[in-house]
Each structure stands twice: as structure tokens, then as C-alpha cells.
Amino acid sequence: MRFIYSFIFVIIITITILSLVNHFRWNRNYLKQVRDEGLILTQTLAQGSMDPIIRNDFYTLNEYVNTLIKKKNIAYIVITDKQDHVLAQSQGALNKIPQPINNQVIGLNRTFLVQTYYNPDFKTRINDISVPVFIDMNKWGSVRVGFSLAHMHAEITKNILVVMVTSLISILIGIGVALILSRFVTEPIKKFSRSMETVASGNFEQEVSIDTADEFGLLARSFNKMAVSLEKNKLELKKTYQRLMQKEKMAALGELTARIAHEIKNPLGIIKGTAQILVDEKENADIKLEVAGFIIAEVNRLDTKVRDLLNHSRLQSPTLRKIDINDILEETIHICEYQKSAGKHITICRNYNQKLPPLMLDREQIRQVILNLLINSFEAMPDGGKITVATGFDFQKEDHHNPGDMGGVLIEFEDTGIGIQEKDLSRIFDPFFTTKKEGTGLGLATVNRIVENHKGKISVESKLGAGTRFALHFPINDKP
Amino acid sequence: MAEKKRVVVYIITFTILTLLTLLFFSTCSKPSSTTTIETGAPIIEFKESVRKGTPLYMGFIPQGNAVFMVKKWQPLADYLAKELQMPVETVFRSSYREIITALSKGELDLCLTGALMYVLTRDATDIRPLVRRKISGSSSYHSIIIVRKDSDLKTFNDLKGKSFAFADKESTTGYLLPIAMMRQKGINDPQTYFSKVIYAGNPDSVLLSVYTGNIDGAAIPSTRWQFENPNVKELKIIWKSEPTFLGPFSVRSGLDDGLAARLKKAFLKIGKSPDTLELSNHIQIEGFEEAFDSDYDSIRRAAKWVF
Numbered sequence: 001m002r003f004i005y006s007f008i009f010v011i012i013i014t015i016t017i018l019s020l021v022n023h024f025r026w027n028r029n030y031l032k033q034v035r036d037e038g039l040i041l042t043q044t045l046a047q048g049s050m051d052p053i054i055r056n057d058f059y060t061l062n063e064y065v066n067t068l069i070k071k072k073n074i075a076y077i078v079i080t081d082k083q084d085h086v087l088a089q090s091q092g093a094l095n096k097i098p099q100p101i102n103n104q105v106i107g108l109n110r111t112f113l114v115q116t117y118y119n120p121d122f123k124t125r126i127n128d129i130s131v132p133v134f135i136d137m138n139k140w141g142s143v144r145v146g147f148s149l150a151h152m153h154a155e156i157t158k159n160i161l162v163v164m165v166t167s168l169i170s171i172l173i174g175i176g177v178a179l180i181l182s183r184f185v186t187e188p189i190k191k192f193s194r195s196m197e198t199v200a201s202g203n204f205e206q207e208v209s210i211d212t213a214d215e216f217g218l219l220a221r222s223f224n225k226m227a228v229s230l231e232k233n234k235l236e237l238k239k240t241y242q243r244l245m246q247k248e249k250m251a252a253l254g255e256l257t258a259r260i261a262h263e264i265k266n267p268l269g270i271i272k273g274t275a276q277i278l279v280d281e282k283e284n285a286d287i288k289l290e291v292a293g294f295i296i297a298e299v300n301r302l303d304t305k306v307r308d309l310l311n312h313s314r315l316q317s318p319t320l321r322k323i324d325i326n327d328i329l330e331e332t333i334h335i336c337e338y339q340k341s342a343g344k345h346i347t348i349c350r351n352y353n354q355k356l357p358p359l360m361l362d363r364e365q366i367r368q369v370i371l372n373l374l375i376n377s378f379e380a381m382p383d384g385g386k387i388t389v390a391t392g393f394d395f396q397k398e399d400h401h402n403p404g405d406m407g408g409v410l411i412e413f414e415d416t417g418i419g420i421q422e423k424d425l426s427r428i429f430d431p432f433f434t435t436k437k438e439g440t441g442l443g444l445a446t447v448n449r450i451v452e453n454h455k456g457k458i459s460v461e462s463k464l465g466a467g468t469r470f471a472l473h474f475p476i477n478d479k480p
Numbered sequence: 481m482a483e484k485k486r487v488v489v490y491i492i493t494f495t496i497l498t499l500l501t502l503l504f505f506s507t508c509s510k511p512s513s514t515t516t517i518e519t520g521a522p523i524i525e526f527k528e529s530v531r532k533g534t535p536l537y538m539g540f541i542p543q544g545n546a547v548f549m550v551k552k553w554q555p556l557a558d559y560l561a562k563e564l565q566m567p568v569e570t571v572f573r574s575s576y577r578e579i580i581t582a583l584s585k586g587e588l589d590l591c592l593t594g595a596l597m598y599v600l601t602r603d604a605t606d607i608r609p610l611v612r613r614k615i616s617g618s619s620s621y622h623s624i625i626i627v628r629k630d631s632d633l634k635t636f637n638d639l640k641g642k643s644f645a646f647a648d649k650e651s652t653t654g655y656l657l658p659i660a661m662m663r664q665k666g667i668n669d670p671q672t673y674f675s676k677v678i679y680a681g682n683p684d685s686v687l688l689s690v691y692t693g694n695i696d697g698a699a700i701p702s703t704r705w706q707f708e709n710p711n712v713k714e715l716k717i718i719w720k721s722e723p724t725f726l727g728p729f730s731v732r733s734g735l736d737d738g739l740a741a742r743l744k745k746a747f748l749k750i751g752k753s754p755d756t757l758e759l760s761n762h763i764q765i766e767g768f769e770e771a772f773d774s775d776y777d778s779i780r781r782a783a784k785w786v787f
Binding site for chain 1 (some may be wrong): 546
């Protein structure tokens with residue numbers, strides 16, 4: 001569109017410059033032409049008047065004058081003898097000629113004299129052309145004709161109007177044609193653009209409806225073919241993906257079962273061993289007591305693990321209520337500060353955006369998410385450090401094409417702890433994966449599930465020895 | 481969309497500005513009060529001497545085209561101006577009557593007239609004859625009646641019922657002598673004798689009207705017949721009058737006698753000295769002789785009889 005407008009603009013400038021230049025050239029040429037024609041007419045009259053001028057033939061000269069004065073562009077005619085006495089003149093001609101203009105003609109000894117001046121009597125400019133009558137260097141008189149330029153000025157004004165109107169019409173036609181042409185060119189492009197956007201967003205069933213025989217039609221047919229083939233590929237990909245998912249799920253289940261078995265097998269082994277000691281040891285009651293304590297401890301550990309596992313697997317779907325994320329953050333941090341930071345030099349920086357809207361979240365589950373993340377951070381900083389908690393709007397580009405989407409809220413937890421090894425980063429959200437001696441490996445897995453249940457996203461960045469940063473994204477959505 | 485609107489506004493604004501500019505320039509080209517002057521090449525040898533002193537006005541009877549007459553007689557005026565040391569202006573008019581009027585009003589100091597015209601004017605204004613012309617070895621001439629060679633007209637009598645042209649009613653050879661001849665023949669009214677009678681003004685026009693066939697016969701002075709005129713070759717003479725003296729240069733009665741004497745002296749020199757030969761050739765006059773009023777007595781008698 002911009003191209004077409006600049007094109008129109010250039011055309012207008014060109015037309016304007018051309019018409020201005022033409023206008024001035026035309027004016028100059030016209031003036032010159034009028035002057036030349038006047039001069040020729042006056043010279044012809046002078047030549048033809050020679051005989052009557054010599055003979056002082058007033059009758060013939062008056063005939064000439066009265067015949068010529070009827071021409072519409074002739075204002076006056078004066079014919080004088082050698083002493084510049086009037087031989088013949090049109091009605092009151094001499095009274096209408098200003099004195100300075102008149103004086104120029106007295107004693108004229110040049111082949112002609114053209115004076116262009118404004119005549120108040122005729123209310124127009126006049127080309128006053130005088131031609132003396134000479135025979136063998138003897139002056140016999142002169143013929144003088146005043147040509148009114150009113151007609152010429154009217155003609156020039158008409159010309160300007162014609163130029164203006166033609167320019168205007170051509171400009172309008174130009175704009176019209178350009179707009180129509182642009183429709184032919186830009187409309188298909190717009191259609192393509194829309195279809196491509198739809199295709200880009202994953203809907204391959206979009207068809208471009210251009211059925212012309214030109215290049216656009218060709219392109220549209222190729223595009224539609226491509227869309228169909230993409231759709232086919234997409235379906236295949238989906239199937240493959242589903243198969244893969246199934247396999248992964250089975251694998252994950254297998255791994256999970258193995259881990260649970262492993263987790264349970266260890267205490268069971270200890271319990272079995274110590275129970276054997278109880279069977280073998282019949283006399284020493286002290287030892288028996290001690291061994292029984294072992295068994296109870298191991299059973300307790302087992303109990304904790306099973307409870308955590310149950311908690312994790314029984315995680316209910318969230319009960320959404322409007323809550324202020326800053327409030328719940330502050331509340332949870334408050335609890336943590338008392339319980340966990342005792343004896344450690346840990347500072348917690350808060351960087352809240354107070355303008356955040358309330359979010360639809362499950363209060364208890366979100367509290368647990370915050371708690372788990374904070375506890376991880378505390379544990380990652382045994383020698384103290386700094387935790388930064390920040391909230392803010394999250395304007396990710398990919399969300400923007402979705403109309404009605406109001407963006408999201410971003411919650412960040414950043415610590416200066418020991419960090420996570422790169423090879424572990426992809427597994428930290430897996431159940432039972434832990435790098436801690438006392439961990440069940442279910443903390444982050446639970447966090448992940450809760451966030452996912454809220455249609456949120458979690459991401460992690462970490463650098464070994466420098467710290468870890470968790471980012472939570474929740475969509476802003478008024479509807480529950 | 482907003483950008484589109486903005487561009488459209490730009491275009492409209494620009495168009496309006498353009499039209500305004502054009503209007504502005506068009507109003508600029510409307511009448512202004514300045515005067516521009518443009519002149520042609522100067523006429524370098526322009527003679528301004530005419531304006532110094534009181535000029536002597538020299539008139540001529542009409543003898544055809546005025547430009548031709550100016551070219552013919554101006555050298556004589558220049559010669560006289562040099563001889564008399566005073567400006568001499570030539571005066572030409574359309575008819576004999578106008579010249580006579582100018583003479584009687586004293587507007588002309590010197591005038592070339594025909595013989596009859598001298599006689600008529602002399603009665604009215606008491607002009608004095610100064611010199612008479614000498615052409616082709618003779619100071620006399622006659623009236624001739626001409627017709628086309630290819631016509632079957634052989635004598636004047638054949639012209640009865642035909643069209644006829646005179647030069648001017650004041651012309652000697654172009655009117656008086658032919659009319660006198662017709663009176664002798666008993667033709668009192670030429671208007672009824674001929675089918676049509678015109679007065680063409682000067683002998684050249686008369687000759688031309690016969691040459692073109694518009695008029696069957698015409699009277700002209702024999703001096704015109706002798707000139708190098710290609711038209712003459714197709715014409716023939718069917719009547720010839722008795723010779724009469726060529727018309728004189730006369731001066732008005734009030735002109736200073738000394739000036740008149742000097743004028744006569746200057747005229748008589750023409751054709752007799754080497755430096756006047758060129759002038760003599762130019763005006764086709766071999767020389768001048770002193771003229772007397774009695775030279776024109778025969779004309780006077782004819783005029784009395786005719787008028």
C-alpha cells in the first residue's frame with residue numbers, strides 16, 4: 001500500500017511540475033505569438049497605407065481604420081503623417097492613449113516600436129505597435145495599432161483552468177486505477193497472509209480461495225496442496241507421537257515401579273536383617289531393644305515415603321479462587337523465614353509488581369509450590385545467601401496472536417545456592433529424582449504437577465556454584 | 481488503517497497546494513501597470529533636415545501610384561533643397577481638384593500641373609508659370625485615344641456604344657483635348673455616346689483599364705505612351721490630337737520674386753550640367769524651358785469652348 005501511495009505522490013509531483021513548466025512556456029510563447037501577429041498586421045497596414053498616407057487620403061485611411069477596428073482584439077488605430085499629425089484614427093483613439101506612451105512615437109526613426117502597457121480606458125494591457133512609413137529614408141508618417149491583450153489573458157486563464165482540471169482528473173483517475181490495481185495485487189497477498197498465519201498456528205485445513213488463472217492462482221493451488229500434505233504429515237506425526245508417549249509412559253511407569261521397589265527394598269532389607277538378629281539373639285535384651293528400634297525407624301521411613309508418594313499421586317484438581325499472588329507469596333515467605341532460616345545468613349529480597357490482577361488459583365496448592373521451591377533454595381544454600389522473589393507481567397510474544405489473551409503473570413525465585421548440574425536439569429521434575437540424601441525426590445515433581453494443573457508453566461535455569469532460577473508462568477484469566 | 485488515512489490526507493493537501501500555486505501564478509500574470517518597450521532596428525540614414533526652417537512646398541498632379549511618385553520626385557526635391565539651401569517638401573494628393581484647392585489656399589509654393597489645370601488655376605489663383613518640361617526632345621505632347629490591339633476598333637467612330645475612360649476632368653490630354661475633338665464631331669454628351677464613361681483619376685489607371693479589357697477605349701497623354709510600359713505593347717493608338725505644350729511648374733502669386741528667380745535658375749540647370757544628368761534621367765525629363773502664360777492660350781480657348 002505504501003508503495004502505491006508513494007507512486008501516486010511521485011505522479012502528482014511530476015504532473016504538477018510538468019504543467020507549471022508548460023504553463024509558463026505556453027504563456028511566453030503565446031505572448032510572443034500575439035506580439036508577432038500584431039507586428040505583422042501593423043506592418044501590413046503600414047505598407048498598404050503608404051499610398052493614401054502620401055496623398056493625405058483621409059477617406060481611404062478612415063476606411064482602413066473602420067474596417068480593422070471591428071476586429072475584437074484591436075483597441076485603437078492611429079495613422080499620422082510625417083509631422084505626426086493625425087490622418088485617421090479610430091473613435092477617440094488619441095484621447096485614450098496615455099501621454100508617455102504617445103510621446104514615444106513622436107519622431108520615431110526605428111523600423112518598429114512595441115509598447116506593452118496598462119490602459120485604464122480599456123481596463124487591460126495593450127500591445128501598442130507603431131510602424132513608421134519610410135520611402136528612401138524619408139519618413140512619410142506612421143501607423144499605430146493598439147492590440148488589446150484582454151482576449152489573450154482570458155485565453156491564458158482558460159488554459160490554466162484546463163491544465164488544472166486535466167491534472168485533477170488525471171490525478172483522480174490515477175488514484176482510482178492505482179487503488180483498483182492494488183486490490184488485484186494486495187488482496188491475494190492479504191488472503192495468503194491470513195492463510196499462512198492460520199497454517200503457522202497449526203491449522204492446516206485452511207484453503208486459499210483464489211481461483212484465477214494468473215500467478216496468484218498457481219501459487220494458491222500449490223499452497224493448498226502443501227497445506228493438505230502438511231495436514232497428512234501432522235496426523236502421522238500425531239500418531240507417532242502418541243505411540244512414543246505410550247512407550248515413554250510405560251517406561252516411566254517401569255522406572256517408577258523400580259524406584260519404588262528400590263526405595264522399599266532397602267528398608268525391608270534392613271528390617272529383614274535386624275529381624276534375623278532378633279531371632280538369633282535370644283539372651284541379650286539390650287541388643288534386642290536396640291535392634292527393634294532400628295526396625296521401627298526403618299518402618300517410619302517407609303511410612304513417610306509411602307505417605308509422600310500417596311500425597312503426590314492423590315493430588316486433587318485445584319479449587320480455583322481469586323487470590324492475590326503477592327499476598328500468598330508474602331504469607332508463605334513469612335512462615336519459611338521463621339522455620340528455616342534460623343542460624344543461617346539468608347536474606348530474602350522481594351520485588352513485587354503491585355498492579356498485578358488477582359489470579360484464579362488453588363490457595364493451598366500454590367502455597368505448597370512456593371514452599372517447596374523456597375525449601376529447595378534454603379537447602380541449596382547451607383552457608384547462607386540471597387533469595388530474590390519477583391512478580392510481574394509476562395508478555396510473551398507467542399501469546400499475542402491469541403485474541404482475548406491478557407498475557408500472564410510471572411513469578412521468579414532466584415537463589416545464590418550451589419546450583420544444579422546440567423545433566424540433572426532435565427530430570428529434576430521427575431518423581432523420586434533427588435540429589436539430596438534425605439530427599440524423597442517428590443518435591444519438584446509435585447510443584448510441576450500443580451503448576452500444570454493450573455495451566456501454568458515452569459522453567460528452570462541454573463549455573464553450578466552460582467545459583468538457580470525458577471520461573472512460573474500463570475495465565476491471566478477472569479473465567480474460572 | 482490510520483496510516484492509509486494519513487497518506488490520503490497528504491495527497492489531498494498536496495493537490496490543493498498545487499492548485500493554489502497554479503492559481504497564484506495565474507493571478508500574477510494578470511495585468512500589471514509596468515510598461516515594456518521593444519524597438520526594431522534604427523533607420524540610420526533617416527533624413528531629419530526636413531524639419532529645419534520654413535520649407536518650400538512642392539505639389540504634383542496625380543500621376544498614378546503615390547509611392548511611385550514619391551520615388552520619382554523626391555530626388556528633384558532634394559536637388560532643389562540643395563540648390564536653394566532650404567528644405568523642400570513634396571506634396572501629393574489624390575485628385576487634380578485637391579491640388580488646385582491647395583494651390584488656391586497658398587498651401588503650395590510650387591506645383592507641377594497639366595496644361596489645362598494651369599489654365600483653370602491661373603484664373604482662380606493668379607499663379608505664375610515658371611518652367612515647362614521637355615520630354616523626348618520636345619516640350620509639347622498630345623492626347624491619344626488607345627484601344628487593345630486585338631480589338632476590331634480602327635477609328636474613333638468605332639467606339640460609339642462602347643465604354644470609354646477619361647483620366648480626370650482637369651486633365652488636358654486625358655479630358656480636354658478629346659472632349660474638344662468630340663464637340664467638333666458633334667458629340668455633345670459623351671455619357672450618351674458611349675455605353676459607359678469612367679474617370680479613372682490618373683493616366684496609368686486609364687491605361688491599365690484598357691489593357692485589362694474592362695474599358696474599350698481611353699484618352700491618355702502621349703507622354704505615358706512613350707514610357708517603358710510592357711502593357712503598351714498590347715495596345716494601339718486610334719486617334720492623336722494636335723500637339724500642345726506640357727504642363728508647367730508654376731509658383732504661387734505671393735512667392736518672393738528672388739526665390740522664384742533662384743528656383744527658375746535651378747530648374748534650367750537640370751540636364752545641362754553633368755551633376756544633374758542623373759536627376760534628369762531619373763525624373764525622365766530632359767530639361768526645362770522658361771514657360772510663359774501665352775504658351776497655353778490654345779488650351780485656354782479649348783477650355784472656354786468645352787466648359
